Amino acid sequence: MSNPTELKNWYAGKFKKFEESLNGESMLSIHETRKAALEKFLELKFPTLKDEAWKYTNITPLFAHKFEDILTVKPSIKGVDAEKYLFDKKEFYTIVFINGVYVPELSDEVNEPGITLCNLKTALTKYTEDVSLHIAKFAKIENSIFTALSTAYINDGVFLKVKSGNTLSKPVQVLYVNSGGDNLLIQPRNLFIIGKNAQAKVVESYYAEGESIYFTNVVTESYVDQNGVFEHIKIQEESEKAFHISITEIDVEKQSKYSSYNINFGGELVRNDLNARFNGEYGHVTLNGLYLTQGIQHVDNQTLIEHAVPNCESHEMYKGVLDDQSRGVFNGKVYVKKDAQKTNAFQENKNVMLSDFARVDAKPQLEIYADDVKCSHGATVGRLSEEALFYLRARGIGQELAKTMIINAFANDAVHSISIDEVRRRIEDRVAVKLDKQKNEND
Amino acid sequence: MSNTEINEIEELTNQEYKWGFVTDVDSDTFKPGLNEDVIRALSAKKEEPEWMLEWRLKAYRHWLKMEEPKWPNVTYPEVDFQAISYYSAPKQKPKLNSLDEVDPEVLKAFDKLGIPLEEQKALAGVAVDAVFDSVSVATTYKEKLGQLGIIFCSMSEAIKEHPELVKKYLGSVVPPSDNYYAALNSAVFSDGSFVYVPKGVRCPMELSTYFRINAANTGQFERTLIIADDYGYVSYLEGCTAPKRDENQLHAAVVELVAMDNAQVKYSTVQNWYAGDKDGNGGIYNFVTKRGMCKGVNSKISWTQVETGSAITWKYPSCVLSGDNSIGEFYSVAVTNNYQQADTGTKMVHIGKNTKSTIVSKGISAGFSNNTYRGLVRIGRKALNARNYSQCDSLLIGDKCGAHTFPYLEVSHPSATVEHEATTSKIGADQIFYLNQRGLSTEDAVSMIVNGYCKEVFNELPMEFAVEATKLLSISLEGSVG
Numbered sequence: 001m002s003n004p005t006e007l008k009n010w011y012a013g014k015f016k017k018f019e020e021s022l023n024g025e026s027m028l029s030i031h032e033t034r035k036a037a038l039e040k041f042l043e044l045k046f047p048t049l050k051d052e053a054w055k056y057t058n059i060t061p062l063f064a065h066k067f068e069d070i071l072t073v074k075p076s077i078k079g080v081d082a083e084k085y086l087f088d089k090k091e092f093y094t095i096v097f098i099n100g101v102y103v104p105e106l107s108d109e110v111n112e113p114g115i116t117l118c119n120l121k122t123a124l125t126k127y128t129e130d131v132s133l134h135i136a137k138f139a140k141i142e143n144s145i146f147t148a149l150s151t152a153y154i155n156d157g158v159f160l161k162v163k164s165g166n167t168l169s170k171p172v173q174v175l176y177v178n179s180g181g182d183n184l185l186i187q188p189r190n191l192f193i194i195g196k197n198a199q200a201k202v203v204e205s206y207y208a209e210g211e212s213i214y215f216t217n218v219v220t221e222s223y224v225d226q227n228g229v230f231e232h233i234k235i236q237e238e239s240e241k242a243f244h245i246s247i248t249e250i251d252v253e254k255q256s257k258y259s260s261y262n263i264n265f266g267g268e269l270v271r272n273d274l275n276a277r278f279n280g281e282y283g284h285v286t287l288n289g290l291y292l293t294q295g296i297q298h299v300d301n302q303t304l305i306e307h308a309v310p311n312c313e314s315h316e317m318y319k320g321v322l323d324d325q326s327r328g329v330f331n332g333k334v335y336v337k338k339d340a341q342k343t344n345a346f347q348e349n350k351n352v353m354l355s356d357f358a359r360v361d362a363k364p365q366l367e368i369y370a371d372d373v374k375c376s377h378g379a380t381v382g383r384l385s386e387e388a389l390f391y392l393r394a395r396g397i398g399q400e401l402a403k404t405m406i407i408n409a410f411a412n413d414a415v416h417s418i419s420i421d422e423v424r425r426r427i428e429d430r431v432a433v434k435l436d437k438q439k440n441e442n443d
Numbered sequence: 444m445s446n447t448e449i450n451e452i453e454e455l456t457n458q459e460y461k462w463g464f465v466t467d468v469d470s471d472t473f474k475p476g477l478n479e480d481v482i483r484a485l486s487a488k489k490e491e492p493e494w495m496l497e498w499r500l501k502a503y504r505h506w507l508k509m510e511e512p513k514w515p516n517v518t519y520p521e522v523d524f525q526a527i528s529y530y531s532a533p534k535q536k537p538k539l540n541s542l543d544e545v546d547p548e549v550l551k552a553f554d555k556l557g558i559p560l561e562e563q564k565a566l567a568g569v570a571v572d573a574v575f576d577s578v579s580v581a582t583t584y585k586e587k588l589g590q591l592g593i594i595f596c597s598m599s600e601a602i603k604e605h606p607e608l609v610k611k612y613l614g615s616v617v618p619p620s621d622n623y624y625a626a627l628n629s630a631v632f633s634d635g636s637f638v639y640v641p642k643g644v645r646c647p648m649e650l651s652t653y654f655r656i657n658a659a660n661t662g663q664f665e666r667t668l669i670i671a672d673d674y675g676y677v678s679y680l681e682g683c684t685a686p687k688r689d690e691n692q693l694h695a696a697v698v699e700l701v702a703m704d705n706a707q708v709k710y711s712t713v714q715n716w717y718a719g720d721k722d723g724n725g726g727i728y729n730f731v732t733k734r735g736m737c738k739g740v741n742s743k744i745s746w747t748q749v750e751t752g753s754a755i756t757w758k759y760p761s762c763v764l765s766g767d768n769s770i771g772e773f774y775s776v777a778v779t780n781n782y783q784q785a786d787t788g789t790k791m792v793h794i795g796k797n798t799k800s801t802i803v804s805k806g807i808s809a810g811f812s813n814n815t816y817r818g819l820v821r822i823g824r825k826a827l828n829a830r831n832y833s834q835c836d837s838l839l840i841g842d843k844c845g846a847h848t849f850p851y852l853e854v855s856h857p858s859a860t861v862e863h864e865a866t867t868s869k870i871g872a873d874q875i876f877y878l879n880q881r882g883l884s885t886e887d888a889v890s891m892i893v894n895g896y897c898k899e900v901f902n903e904l905p906m907e908f909a910v911e912a913t914k915l916l917s918i919s920l921e922g923s924v925g
């Protein structure tokens with residue numbers, strides 16, 4: 001067990017070694033960004049329960065481990081069958097990482113007119129200008145110690161840029177598979193830039209083989225320019241002993257549309273921060289989420305939607321199904337600034353508890369400084385409706401199946417609007433499998 | 444916004460605070476400042492027993508170690524606790540036996556406030572305890588209540604005459620170390636009301652206290668303790684006003700309610716402290732801790748509040764539902780205008796089995812004000828079949844104000860059903876149009892819509908208060924159109 005300061009020094013202490021591993025690349029301007037972030041990282045404190053944003057999530061378990069950055073330990077990527085996690089290869093572009101290490105053999109690098117898709121490390125040297133124009137601009141290091149940590153070690157991840165007027169012909173699947181090696185610190189860094197009138201779909205997925213303990217600290221920055229459309233699905237199925245901390249920054253311009261589906265099945269301590277900002281009028285943001293937890297899993301979802309300009313619309317729907325001693329946290333904030341008239345913002349968080357020892361903490365918040373708005377939020381916590389169960393049972397459906405049906409229907413609300421059929425089906429299957437597993441364990 | 448609307452809003456902001464007079468009463472006031480000697484002097488002045496003084500000093504010593512909370516969504520310059528006088532009483536004979544002995548000036552003041560003690564005694568059937576600055580000046584109907592075994596008196600009297608009850612319950616719901624202002628109050632509280640309803644007694648009339656801050660530079664720290672023993676019932680009303688002054692005055696009260704088996708306590712507040720002028724100068728800082736303990740089975744505590752005054756309101760009337768089948772309710776209308784700030788709401792802590800709570804909160808913000816609902820619903824590990832329903836609506840009038848909702852839901856039992864709903868909107872143009880069409884002026888239409896919006900809460904108020912609340916609301920929002 002180490003204390004927060006020790007841990008900070010531990011992570012910061014690896015910076016020298018990281019620098020050396022970069023060879024000549026430390027000459028790039030991005031390295032200045034890294035250095036500034038490292039300084040910020042040392043300055044900031046790890047959050048405690050006394051911080052309002054971390055009131056329900058205790059990160060002390062993190063201090064029990066000294067995670068090794070993959071850059072300094074060079075983990076093995078052998079013996080991992082990443083392909084089984086891939087969607088139909090013909091229908092998707094793929095970018096694959098095993099234990100945080102880029103696997104070119106399984107990945108597509110796209111460099112067509114109007115579209116650039118590759119791993120970030122390649123982009124850093126090949127498309128330096130594009131990257132440095134946007135990276136670390138949306139995710140501000142002063143906002144979170146985890147953003148600072150990620151930024152200090154910016155190395156690899158995904159880079160996607162769709163130039164004005166182009167549409168990505170296939171969705172992208174970004175796959176992070178983690179296996180074997182305990183104690184790894186994996187810091188994927190994703191940057192998605194959707195140009196004017198451009199369209200793209202990305203599925204970011206995290207899987208694990210085995211029950212290893214590691215720490216994923218991911219920062220994703222999305223920028224959707226005027227009239228752009230971006231659908232972003234994140235499926236998190238890390239090891240049930242893993243730490244997963246994820247920060248997603250979203251900036252949308254005039255008349256653009258962004259939808260996020262934040263699906264969580266795995267991880268022991270999971271924290272997702274999604275911050276969306278409207279920079280232009282008539283923007284549209286959807287943030288949906290689903291968390292199915294069991295054992296001693298702890299999933300914390302934080303969303304912030306900043307309505308800074310008039311005439312924008314946001315929809316949020318987070319659903320949770322909690323079993324065993326797991327905990328779910330939802331903290332959603334809708335912030336409507338003074339001039340953001342004609343804002344429509346709707347937020348919902350619903351939770352179903354399946355065991356006597358699960359716990360839910362919900363904090364839906366509205367902070368509104370404009371008068372001509374329609375904003376609402378709702379939160380519910382409860383167990384499966386006895387009436388619905390009775391209805392199904394009266395029609396000859398067995399108790400267990402009836403339960404599964406209701407939960408499936410409940411969970412479906414958050415994912416049914418995913419436009420990629422295969423992905424939606426995959427998620428629905430996972431929900432069913434996970435519920436089955438829960439059921440069997442309960443028997 | 445059209446010109447007429449602007450004019451109307453101006454009219455509204457120019458609305459005078461009609462309770463802002465100062466009464467010229469010779470008063471006995473402590474020099475500003477706070478230290479152990481002041482507390483000793485205060486305690487001596489009130490001829491308190493030794494244990495009370497010890498209790499105060501303990502609270503004071505704890506307070507010194509505490510820090511002023513910074514988390515509420517309000518801003519104000521730091522309060523200088525040394526600039527406040529902690530005791531101010533109308534100069535009088537040491538003890539009052541009947542209304543005739545009360546200083547006529549004080550009575551006149553209460554008359555102006557519309558609480559003619561004499562008249563109410565005869566007509567309304569409301570027993571009144573009036574607290575002027577810090578000291579309770581008159582309690583009506585005491586004898587009649589006494590016949591039923593109900594104790595309704597000032598806190599200082601209770602300390603002297605019913606020390607066993609006070610000792611047992613004082614601080615049992617809000618411990619002196621609970622929070623910064625509760626600790627301060629515990630150290631320096633000067634008076635307040637005390638009610639004890641014995642077993643099986645239903646209090647036949649509404650009990651009422653009127654608080655008034657009169658003297659300058661004084662803080663009002665009253666302490667109210669209401670106990671309803673098994674099968675008891677009491678309904679209690681509280682009203683507040685203060686004169687217009689440029690400087691801010693502090694009001695830090697503590698209210699404790701205890702409901703034993705099958706008992707019910709209903710507590711209603713119409714808070715109309717001086718809210719400051721239209722530029723936000725002056726006004727009362729209303730930092731209050733109110734908490735009810737549903738100790739027994741089947742007990743019920745109900746809070747109803749209409750908050751229209753105060754420069755800053757910071758209060759969360761709460762219910763601790765520890766008895767099985769107990770019920771907690773919170774109904775609130777909070778109106779803020781000009782530069783007022785309100786951060787108010789409730790806490791419902793479910794501990795016992797089959798406990799229920801209902802929260803209905805209506806916020807109305809106008810002018811440059813900020814109105815925040817902050818509430819906690821906590822379902823404990825053993826709270827089987829707990830049920831909560833919360834509804835928080837905010838209405839915005841004008842585009843310079845803010846309305847915020849910060850609910851906290853902490854659920855640790857799956858059998859619980861917890862629902863929270865909140866909406867924020869302005870008065871719909873179509874609603875106004877509809878009423879205009881039927882010949883109502885825009886002003887009347889707004890008043891009608893707002894009243895309808897608050898109806899759910901007003902219905903919970905006792906009759907006299909409901910009338911007053913409706914009047915207050917129409918005065919504070921007269922002429923405003925969203």
